[in-house]
Amino acid sequence: MSDASTTDGISEPSAFFGAEQAQITEELDPSIWSEIDGFLASNPGGQERLIPLLHMVQESVGYLPFAAQEYVADKLGLSPAQVYGVVSFYNFFTTTPRGRYQFKVCMGTACFVRQAQRLVDALRADLDVELGGLSEDGLFNLDQARCLGACGLAPAVMVNNRVYGELTRLKLKKLVQSLRSQADRKSKKGPDGSGGEASR
Numbered sequence: 001m002s003d004a005s006t007t008d009g010i011s012e013p014s015a016f017f018g019a020e021q022a023q024i025t026e027e028l029d030p031s032i033w034s035e036i037d038g039f040l041a042s043n044p045g046g047q048e049r050l051i052p053l054l055h056m057v058q059e060s061v062g063y064l065p066f067a068a069q070e071y072v073a074d075k076l077g078l079s080p081a082q083v084y085g086v087v088s089f090y091n092f093f094t095t096t097p098r099g100r101y102q103f104k105v106c107m108g109t110a111c112f113v114r115q116a117q118r119l120v121d122a123l124r125a126d127l128d129v130e131l132g133g134l135s136e137d138g139l140f141n142l143d144q145a146r147c148l149g150a151c152g153l154a155p156a157v158m159v160n161n162r163v164y165g166e167l168t169r170l171k172l173k174k175l176v177q178s179l180r181s182q183a184d185r186k187s188k189k190g191p192d193g194s195g196g197e198a199s200r
Contacts, residue, residue, distance in 0.1 A: 108147035
């Protein structure tokens with residue numbers, strides 16, 4: 001008989017695999033707690049809310065900090081091990097910080113033969129980040145993808161959920177500049193979108 005117990009179909013490992021990492025102090029925006037509470041209040045139910053709630057947290061924070069996982073576990077009546085088990089099972093969840101803009105350069109055959117590697121090299125230089133890494137300003141991640149399914153647009157790059165095709169070095173540079181400007185505009189707005197300090 002297994003040592004694992006089960007609650008509503010969610011199995012609980014015998015130990016919290018992320019326990020050591022969970023002890024790392026994480027500085028989180030206090031608003032995340034009210035966002036979680038607000039989500040639960042507007043979506044009544046039980047433990048079936050776990051995955052949608054984790055999606056909401058990751059979209060808001062950029063990843064799933066262990067402190068947030070523990071808070072979610074407490075609110076849903078689960079153990080941290082149960083929540084961590086779900087997070088570690090699905091590859092669309094991440095426990096490491098992610099940038100606001102996640103670049104994935106397609107390295108499929110069509111893109112590769114159309115110089116996709118040049119795009120990788122250009123992004124490494126423009127974003128000052130290595131493959132698999134996070135830029136120092138916290139805005140960008142850079143990764144490669146086996147195929148984005150956009151062969152007719154080769155060479156292609158996905159930024160978050162949007163695909164940009166037929167890219168050249170110049171087009172890519174303009175895209176990065178546009179995203180930096182967009183991030184700068186967002187950072188200057190207050191939490192209510194009214195324009196931050198300048199509007200007070």
